[in-house]
Amino acid sequence: DFVALHGGTVGVADVPGGGALLSVSLPLTAPVGTVLSDAWPLDLEIERQAAEESFGSAGSARRRQPKLPDLAAG
Numbered sequence: 001d002f003v004a005l006h007g008g009t010v011g012v013a014d015v016p017g018g019g020a021l022l023s024v025s026l027p028l029t030a031p032v033g034t035v036l037s038d039a040w041p042l043d044l045e046i047e048r049q050a051a052e053e054s055f056g057s058a059g060s061a062r063r064r065q066p067k068l069p070d071l072a073a074g
Contacts, residue, residue, distance in 0.1 A: 007031060 003010050008026040015021050030036060 003024055003026065006026055008024060011023040012024075013023075015049045
């Protein structure tokens with residue numbers, strides 16, 4: 001249903017030697033006449049919070065990285 005709602009197709013084919021090959025194709029662009037809107041600010045805030053919980057803030061991640069030797073300086 002998800003693929004059909006987005007104008008895509010689902011295919012199934014036999015694979016020589018057994019098994020099946022499933023394929024899903026979705027369009028890269030919205031259908032003509034579709035009204036597109038930017039993400040809501042709340043959505044962006046939720047994504048930022050999720051990224052920070054998963055990866056920490058960018059500054060603290062940089063501080064925790066060990067300094068690697070410069071092998072090119074030789």
